[in-house]
Amino acid sequence: xxxxxxxxxDEVFVRELLAEYFTKLNYQVRTAGSAAEALQQVVTExxxxxxxxxxxxxxxxxxxxxxxxxxADDLSxxxxxxxxxxxxxxxxxxxxxxxxxxxxxxxxxxxxIVTKAVAAQRHRMEINQLRERVVELEARVAxxxxxxxxxxxxxxxxxxxIIEQAVEGEPFQIERPALTxxxxxxxxxxxxxxxxxxxxxxxxxxxxxxxxxxxEESS
Amino acid sequence: MxxxxxxxxxDELLIRDLLYDYFLSKDYSIMTANSAEEAMEIVEQHxxxxxxxxxxxxxxxxxxxxxxxxxxxxxxxxxxVMTAFPSVETAVEALRKRVYDYIVKPFNINRLYSVVEAxxxxxxxxxxxxxxxxxxxx
Numbered sequence: 001x002x003x004x005x006x007x008x009x010d011e012v013f014v015r016e017l018l019a020e021y022f023t024k025l026n027y028q029v030r031t032a033g034s035a036a037e038a039l040q041q042v043v044t045e046x047x048x049x050x051x052x053x054x055x056x057x058x059x060x061x062x063x064x065x066x067x068x069x070x071x072a073d074d075l076s077x078x079x080x081x082x083x084x085x086x087x088x089x090x091x092x093x094x095x096x097x098x099x100x101x102x103x104x105x106x107x108x109x110x111x112x113i114v115t116k117a118v119a120a121q122r123h124r125m126e127i128n129q130l131r132e133r134v135v136e137l138e139a140r141v142a143x144x145x146x147x148x149x150x151x152x153x154x155x156x157x158x159x160x161x162i163i164e165q166a167v168e169g170e171p172f173q174i175e176r177p178a179l180t181x182x183x184x185x186x187x188x189x190x191x192x193x194x195x196x197x198x199x200x201x202x203x204x205x206x207x208x209x210x211x212x213x214x215x216e217e218s219s
Numbered sequence: 220m221x222x223x224x225x226x227x228x229x230d231e232l233l234i235r236d237l238l239y240d241y242f243l244s245k246d247y248s249i250m251t252a253n254s255a256e257e258a259m260e261i262v263e264q265h266x267x268x269x270x271x272x273x274x275x276x277x278x279x280x281x282x283x284x285x286x287x288x289x290x291x292x293x294x295x296x297x298x299x300v301m302t303a304f305p306s307v308e309t310a311v312e313a314l315r316k317r318v319y320d321y322i323v324k325p326f327n328i329n330r331l332y333s334v335v336e337a338x339x340x341x342x343x344x345x346x347x348x349x350x351x352x353x354x355x356x357x
Contacts, residue, residue, distance in 0.1 A: 086305045090321055093314030100311045 003118045004046070007031045008038040008064060009053040009080070018051065021107050022114070035064035042072045049098075049117045051110075054081035054088060062088070062095055069096050074124040076117035080105075223339040224248040224265075228258040228273035228285065229301075238272065241328060242335075255280035259288055268296060269339035270319070272331075275302040275309060283309065286316045295345065297338035301326065 005027045007018045015031040022029050030045065032038040035058050038050065050068055054061040065077050076098040081088065084102045092100045098117045101110060225247050227238045235251045242249050250265065252258035256279055262268065271289065275282035286298050297319035302309060305323045313321050319338040322331055 084307045086307055086310045086321070086323065089307045089310040090314060093311055100307065102307060 002026060002028045003048045004028045004030070005114065006038065006041055006047045006050040008033075008035070008050060008056075008061070010034060010056045011053070014053070018110075022111075025111060027114075034058045035061070035067065038064055039067050039071065042068050042075070046072060047075055048121045049076045049078065049114055051078050051080055051114070054079050054092070055083065062091055065092065065095050065097060074121055074128055076121040076124075078113060078117055221343060222246055222248050223269045223336075223343060224250075224267055225335065225339065226258060226261060226265075226268050226271045227251045228253075228255065228271065228277075228282065230254060230274065230277040234274070241332070245332065245336075254278065255282065255285035255288070258285055262289065262293065269342050270335055271296060271298045272335060273298060273300055275300050275313070276304055283312055283316065286313065286318055290316065295342065297342050299331075299334060299338060301331075 003026075005022050007015050007022075007029060008031070009015050009018075010033055012033070015033065019029045019031050030041055030047070032041050035052075035056055038052065041047075042050070052061045052064050052068070056064070061079055061081070065079065068075065068077060077096065079092040079097045079100045080103055081100070082103040084100070089100045098120060099113050101113060225242055227235055227242070227249060228251070229235050229238070230253050232253070235253065239249055239251055250261055250268075252261055254277055255273070258271070258273065262271075273282040273285055280288075282300050282302075286300065289296060289298060299320045299322060300313050300318050301322045301324055303324040305321075310321050320334045322334065
């Protein structure tokens with residue numbers, strides 16, 4: 001899939017140079033000459049990476065970064081500057097920049113950074129999708145719990161136990177110290193009626209891997 | 220009020236002593252390490268720090284590597300790095316490793332204190348909020 005890049009710089013020369021270079025590398029490139037223009041672009045189109053100049057007449061690149069990030073939260077943003085300072089580097093990274101690049105730079109170096117930034121954006125997008133999926137699974141667990149109660153099956157699980165077990169790969173077969181009432185096969189019977197069970201069994205490995213990376217990624 | 224526990228990591232004895240005395244006067248519980256290696260050993264034995272304050276440039280493993288090593292076992296423990304040799308590169312690297320703050324030496328001790336205090340308070344609060352609830356006697 002073609003990666004989409006937004007170049008934001010008030011200097012026409014820089015915009016054109018970067019647009020030409022990255023177009024040759026098969027990126028789909030859009031340019032903006034100001035923070036306001038950049039914001040318009042991200043509202044109407046989605047990008048993988050934005051390269052934003054730190055100093056622009058209509059406001060600092062950090063304000064642009066915040067504004068753009070507020071609209072597209074998984075976008076990777078790289079700040080570029082010809083006037084690097086430790087303070088602005090800290091501010092940019094705090095505001096969520098993926099990197100802070102000092103001009104003049106070698107185009108090949110910038111290409112390496114952009115490539116990594118694209119991968120980071122894709123990873124973040126997957127994480128966000130997984131988060132949504134976890135929320136969905138939680139809801140299913142809740143509905144399963146309701147059924148448990150209705151049918152008088154007492155399993156003594158804690159919240160997320162079902163997800164945990166799905167992730168571990170042995171749904172509903174783990175020793176339960178709290179299990180006193182119904183026999184285990186009865187619990188499995190009830191569990192198997194739940195769509196969560198099928199789904200968990202089918203995508204167990206994928207879900208576990210994603211969950212691990214989600215845990216590593218989220219702070 | 221809860222006492223906060225800080226680990227101070229610096230290979231300069233003078234800085235360690237200065238910070239030790241200062242944080243003692245602020246009722247902190249303090250441990251010090253003269254290297255990243257020693258810091259890791261201490262953290263492995265004591266799991267109750269609220270904040271780590273480390274120099275970047277030290278003999279042996281540097282402070283940025285220490286941050287990375289700490290992240291393996293203590294994902295959210297706030298780490299504040301200090302350096303007398305600030306650079307854009309180390310600042311970007313430090314922030315990418317999710318340090319709580321990047322402080323340039325010589326520092327204003329009051330400002331350092333307010334950063335440490337904010338980090339420790341936040342971690343202390345988050346940790347309390349995430350203590351596992353006991354359900355069904357499990």
